Amino acid sequence: MPIQRTTMTTNTGSLISPVGIIRLLEVLFTCVAFSLVAHKNAWYTRTGDWCMFSWCFCFAVTLLILGVEFAGLQARMPVSWKNFPITFAMFAVLMCLSASIIYPLYFLDKNRGEMRDYQIAATTFSCLATVAYICEVSMTRAKPGEVTGYMATVPGLLKAVETFVACVIFVFISDPPIYDRHDALKYCLAVYCICFILSVVVIILCVGECTGWLPIAFDKFLSAYALLAVLLYASAMIIWPIFNFDRNNGGTPKRPRGCSSYSQSLCIWDKQLAIAILTAVNLIMYVIDLLYSAHLIFIQV
Structure with missing residues (x-):
C-alpha cells in the first residue's frame, strides 16, 4: 500500500486578505489597550479584571486564529472552522464593547494628568477593537x-x-x-x-x-x-x-435616595x-x- 506524505504549507494570502487585515488590526488594537492599562497598573476590582480579561482573551484567540489559518491547519483543528472564528468574533464584539463602556465609566480619573491620558488612549483602542470585530462579523456572516x-x-x-x-x-x-x-x-x-x-x-x-x-x-x-x-x-x-x-x-x-451614594x-x-x-x-x-x-x-x- 503506497504511503501518502503530507506537507504543511503556509498560507500568506490569509494575512493579506480583507479579513486577515481586519484580524491583524484586532490584534494590534487589543494589544495596545491592555498594554497601556498594564503599564500604568490602571485597573482594580472585578470590573477592571473583566476589562483586562476581555482585551487579553480577544488578543490571544485572534492571534491563534491567524496562526492556524497562516499554517493551513484548519482541517486539523478539533472544531468546525465554519463556525468557530465567527462565533468568537461575535463574542469579541460584545466583550470589547462592554470593556469600552465599563472601563471609562469606572476608571477614567476626573483629574487631568498622565494617568488619564493613558486611560483615554486605552478606551480609544478598545473602541477601535470593537469596530474591527464588528467589521469581521459583517464580512464573514452568511450571505443570502x-x-x-x-x-x-x-x-x-x-x-x-x-x-x-x-x-x-x-x-x-x-x-x-x-x-x-x-x-x-x-x-x-x-x-x-x-x-x-x-x-x-x-x-x-x-x-x-x-x-x-x-x-x-x-x-x-x-x-x-x-x-x-x-x-x-x-x-x-x-x-x-x-x-x-x-x-x-x-x-x-421608586429609586431609593440611598442609591445616589x-x-x-x-x-x-x-x-x-x-x-x-x-x-x-x-x-x-x-x-x-x-x-x-x-x-x-x-x-x-
Whole structure:
C-alpha cells in the first residue's frame, strides 16, 4: 500500500486578505489597550479584571486564529472552522464593547494628568477593537443563499448575544443575591439558567460539529428551543417587575435616595432595573431568533 506524505504549507494570502487585515488590526488594537492599562497598573476590582480579561482573551484567540489559518491547519483543528472564528468574533464584539463602556465609566480619573491620558488612549483602542470585530462579523456572516455554518447565520449570532446578556444578568442577580426574596424571583433565575444552558449547548454542538448527536432534526430542535425560550422569557418579563417594583408584592416602585451614594457600583434597585431591561432585550433576541429559526431551511452545520 503506497504511503501518502503530507506537507504543511503556509498560507500568506490569509494575512493579506480583507479579513486577515481586519484580524491583524484586532490584534494590534487589543494589544495596545491592555498594554497601556498594564503599564500604568490602571485597573482594580472585578470590573477592571473583566476589562483586562476581555482585551487579553480577544488578543490571544485572534492571534491563534491567524496562526492556524497562516499554517493551513484548519482541517486539523478539533472544531468546525465554519463556525468557530465567527462565533468568537461575535463574542469579541460584545466583550470589547462592554470593556469600552465599563472601563471609562469606572476608571477614567476626573483629574487631568498622565494617568488619564493613558486611560483615554486605552478606551480609544478598545473602541477601535470593537469596530474591527464588528467589521469581521459583517464580512464573514452568511450571505443570502450561501451554504455555511449555523453560527454564521443571524440565529447563530443571536445565540452569542443571548448567552452574553444572560451572563450579565447573572452578575447583577448574584452579587448580592436578589432572587431569594420570593419564589417567583427564583423562578426567573431558573428561566435565565435554562435558556442560557440551552443556548450554550447549541453553540457547543455547532462549533464541535456534534449536531448529529441529537435524537431529532437540528432545525426542529432550534425552533422548539426558541419557542420555549420566548415563552419562558415572556413570563419572566412579567414576573420580575411585579415582584421588584410593585409595592403590593413587596417591591419598591421608586429609586431609593440611598442609591445616589453608590459611586463605584450599582445599588440593589439599579440592578433590579438593569435585569428587567436585559430580560426585555433577551426576549426580543429570542423572538427574532424564533422568526428566523422557523424559516431557516439551508443549514449545513
